[in-house]
Amino acid sequence: MDFLKTKLGKLIWRGRGGDRRNRSLGHGRGVALVILVVCLVGIVLYLAFWPRNRIYTLDINTEVVSFIVENPALSEWNVDSGELYTNFSDEKPVPDKLDNFSILILNKGVNVEVQRHGVGLLFIRLRCEGGKSVGKVEQLDGKERPLNEWALIKLLLKDKHIVLPFRGYLSVGEDITTHVDSMLLGGTVSIIEEKLFTKEHYSAGQENLVSGDRVQLWVKNGSVGTPASEIIERCGGNKAFLENQKGEGVASRLDGFIRAEPKDGFSEAKNSLSLIAHGNAEYATVERFGSGGYEVSAQPWMRFINDPILGVLVAVLGILVLLVEVTFKAAELREKLVDTGEQKTRQSGRSREKSSHED
Structure with missing residues (x-):
């Protein structure tokens, strides 16, 4: 300039x-x-x-995934032969055995945590404070079992994998402390961005994650009074999903699925949980043990x-x-040429005047 x-x-x-x-x-x-x-x-x-749509993709291997349900229709899970715990007042609670073809239907706003270590049991923890129900279990015979504000389901994957689809507000990994026994193991955050005036996209960056990280996606549309914040706060809320470190924005709504493979099968089982999630976001935050964390965004x-x-x-x-x-x-060149010509003309005129005076 x-x-x-x-x-x-x-x-x-x-x-x-x-x-x-x-x-x-x-x-x-x-x-x-x-x-x-x-x-x-x-x-x-x-x-x-110019503002553009950015699609963030999380491709992560982890031991723990937490999210808040945004759309119950996309969060119906097969929990065949699982063990259901609803009474946590007993020292040794007795589980209810779920029938084959049992379907777990989650309510909007429910806090969900899925956890698995290695190829062991899969734990699904459900919470909705304020006396609200976390959802229900539907059985093949049409009977429904309503659930209270707390529930735990244990699944032993013997000979088949399980896929848990969802739409909601996501957090992957845990802050590393003495009492934490589950963590993010590794993965990537990828960004694709829309080209100008078209529906085509291009890769706008990728960030690798390491063991112990905690990642979330965010949008800057205010933290109070938005539809997202109302859903997040419906079951008691979770500050980690509502505000980022700067005190602004809400967690981005993502569509994705969690996959867990059986201990025994035709192929070698992958440890823990595989997560794939996509959604529009403005940036991601990565909390890394031993540092203040950082943001990931399209430049x-x-x-x-x-x-x-x-x-x-x-x-x-x-x-x-x-x-x-x-x-x-x-x-500049034209000026120099003109100036040179004028100088020659003046010199020639002075020479003629001098000659005429001498004569």
Whole structure:
């Protein structure tokens, strides 16, 4: 921008009195080019920071996943032959054995935690404070079993894997403390971003996660009074899902699934839980043990590399800047030639005058 200001200033100076003879043509072209370049720079910067949809993808191997249910229709799980615990007042609670083809249907706003170590038991913990029900279990014969505000289901995966789909507000991993026995084991956060004025997308970055990390996705649409915050607070809420470290925003709504493989099968079982989740977000936060954590987001400069429209505009801008420089140099050269011609004319006139006086 300093370059353009300098060129524009010099061109205007010529037009106002620096060189009256060239102001009509050179001055007009130069000023027009500089103004065009300035306008194009403004357009490029505006489009570079134009809001776009960003899809974040979590591909994670973990021992624990926590989320709050946003849509019950997408959170119906097969809990065949599981053990259901609902009475936690007993020292040794006796579980209820669930029938084959039992389906767990979760209510909106329920706090869910899925946990598994290695290829052992799968634990599903459900909580909804304030006396609200966490959901119900439907059986093959049509009978329904309503659940209270607390429930625990244990599943032993013998010869088949299980997939638990969900739509909700997600947190993967736990803050590392003395009493924590489950953690995120590894994975990636990937970002794809929408191209300008199209539905096509490009890769805008990827971040690797390490053991002990805790990751969440966020949107900056306010933490109080939004539909998301109302769902999060329905069952007593969870501060970790409502506000980020800066005290703004809510957790982004994600669609995904949790997969757990059986201990015995045709292939070697993968340890713990595999999580895939996608959703629109503005940034991710990664809490890392021993540090203050950091944010992961799409950088605007990636748009200049991957977006063809911005690439063309930058190329045109470069050509215009080159034309401004050529115009400026041509004007300087023309001035020098004119000045040289005038000097020769004056010298020739003085020589003739001198000769006439001598005669």
